[in-house]
Amino acid sequence: MSWILDVQYFLAVGFHNWRNGLSKIAASIKKTKSPLRLGVLGAAAINPSAIFDPVSTHPDIVISGIAARSKAKAEAQIKRSKLLHARAYATYEDLLADPEIEAVYIPLPNGLHAEWTVKSLRAGKHVLVEKPIASNAEQVREIKRVSEETGKVVLEAFHWRFHPAAHLVKSLVENGEYGDVEEVRARMPIPAHFLSKDDIRFQYALAGGSCMDLIYVFSGTSYFAVPTLQDAKIEIISAQPRVNARDSKIDEAMTVDYTITAPGKTPVRCHTEADLAVPWLWGFIIPFSKRDNVIVIELQKATIQFPNFPAPWLSSNITVTSKTTGEVTKHTAYKDGPQWGTRGEEWWTTYRYQLEAFVDKVRAVQSGSSVPEGSPWVGMEESEAVMGIVDAVYEKAGLGVRR
Numbered sequence: 513m514s515w516i517l518d519v520q521y522f523l524a525v526g527f528h529n530w531r532n533g534l535s536k537i538a539a540s541i542k543k544t545k546s547p548l549r550l551g552v553l554g555a556a557a558i559n560p561s562a563i564f565d566p567v568s569t570h571p572d573i574v575i576s577g578i579a580a581r582s583k584a585k586a587e588a589q590i591k592r593s594k595l596l597h598a599r600a601y602a603t604y605e606d607l608l609a610d611p612e613i614e615a616v617y618i619p620l621p622n623g624l625h626a627e628w629t630v631k632s633l634r635a636g637k638h639v640l641v642e643k644p645i646a647s648n649a650e651q652v653r654e655i656k657r658v659s660e661e662t663g664k665v666v667l668e669a670f671h672w673r674f675h676p677a678a679h680l681v682k683s684l685v686e687n688g689e690y691g692d693v694e695e696v697r698a699r700m701p702i703p704a705h706f707l708s709k710d711d712i713r714f715q716y717a718l719a720g721g722s723c724m725d726l727i728y729v730f731s732g733t734s735y736f737a738v739p740t741l742q743d744a745k746i747e748i749i750s751a752q753p754r755v756n757a758r759d760s761k762i763d764e765a766m767t768v769d770y771t772i773t774a775p776g777k778t779p780v781r782c783h784t785e786a787d788l789a790v791p792w793l794w795g796f797i798i799p800f801s802k803r804d805n806v807i808v809i810e811l812q813k814a815t816i817q818f819p820n821f822p823a824p825w826l827s828s829n830i831t832v833t834s835k836t837t838g839e840v841t842k843h844t845a846y847k848d849g850p851q852w853g854t855r856g857e858e859w860w861t862t863y864r865y866q867l868e869a870f871v872d873k874v875r876a877v878q879s880g881s882s883v884p885e886g887s888p889w890v891g892m893e894e895s896e897a898v899m900g901i902v903d904a905v906y907e908k909a910g911l912g913v914r915r
């Protein structure tokens with residue numbers, strides 16, 4: 513990540529951890545006798561928030577190793593993050609060859625996700641891989657095949673889908689009180705210059721681009737538009753890219769209108785805006801209409817706003833505005849809810865909830881039992897369908913499916 517995004521993450525997560533006393537909680541956690549041994553491929557910037565912190569408060573998993581293209585880099589991250597049980601590996605292959613490692617987390621650039629997911633599965637590891645899981649839907653199908661063949665778990669790190677706030681909004685949408693969904697809009701903007709010009713997100717060879725990096729907008733719109741993506745029909749109406757000045761194959765931003773239709777239902781309109789470099793007005797103001805990450809759901813009788821949907825653990829202020837009375841009802845959800853029941857803690861981040869579900873699933877597969885009731889999941893079918901939307905958007909925009 514660029515240093516500005518790094519600092520943003522550091523401040524947001526750091527403040528959250530400090531406010532909730534995470535280091536004390538982590539110190540009080542008693543690990544199981546034989547916790548799941550997780551290896552990490554790449555000393556990526558996202559590791560501390562997305563995996564180290566969550567692992568520190570989970571009793572049944574430890575970071576056993578980090579592999580980086582340089583061993584010194586892996587060692588430095590282990591030292592900086594005080595990972596007591598971790599060893600450094602000089603190559604990703606070395607980590608995968610270690611029989612001690614049972615599962616891996618893959619935070620590599622997008623274009624390497626499918627390759628290393630397949631290699632990890634074939635090496636007998638369970639896999640938690642960063643979003644987007646692959647460069648295109650064909651690669652997702654390949655991952656699914658290998659996962660079935662090897663019997664190992666694969667989860668795309670759609671962390672936002674594991675938070676109780678997402679589940680609460682889904683239940684508000686589907687409880688029937690507000691009628692059918694008519695339209696869903698999602699926006700994810702990053703101000704210009706927050707990412708450096710050579711960031712992995714601007715590199716075609718690494719499957720960069722706004723639709724890839726900010727794939728949450730498609731995951732989010734489709735999740736709320738239809739009960740399930742299974743058998744839903746997608747039609748891209750328009751896909752307008754703003755291409756990168758240095759590489760015209762990279763969509764620095766993309767605005768999309770599409771419809772999604774569940775079997776036997778009327779089409780739901782979807783509108784997405786993803787932007788990796790929102791231009792500043794007069795060089796110092798972010799346009800008001802492009803300030804925040806948000807999902808808005810228009811139902812027949814109400815509008816539901818889900819602000820900050822990728823990180824509702826920072827603040828979750830969901831509103832339902834009645835279209836008949838104008839009355840506004842507010843909701844927050846940091847724990848419990850329709851999926852997790854009473855599991856979870858107010859301070860759990862989306863990454864922590866995601867890790868809980870991942871460990872549940874791996875443990876269930878290892879022991880031949882079923883996952884605890886309510887433990888949410890994002891299956892390969894959903895990953896494939898969301899990636900299929902991205903493929904179709906790139907085709908419509910004339911940029912071609914990512915390879």
Ligand SMILES: NC(=O)C1=CN([C@@H]2O[C@H](COP(=O)(O)OP(=O)(O)OC[C@H]3O[C@@H](n4cnc5c(N)ncnc54)[C@H](OP(=O)(O)O)[C@@H]3O)[C@@H](O)[C@H]2O)C=CC1
Pocket residue numbers: 513514553554555556557558559562579580581582585619620621622624642643644669671712718725
């Ligand atoms: N879930 C979330 O909230 C977030 C998810 N992400 C996702 O995580 C992934 C990593 O993002 P981020 O941490 O920002 O990226 P970084 O650039 O910090 O990390 C990417 C890692 O990939 C490795 N790598 C291997 N080959 C290459 C190559 N050819 N060029 C560059 N890096 C290479 C590097 O590992 P090495 O240490 O071996 O040199 C590096 O540490 C992305 O897929 C992104 O979408 C990112 C931010 C937030």
Ligand SMILES: O=C1OC[C@@H](O)[C@H](O)[C@H]1O
Pocket residue numbers: 725822
């Ligand atoms: O959550 C996120 O926000 C910023 C993005 O660049 C990043 O990759 C994404 O996962």
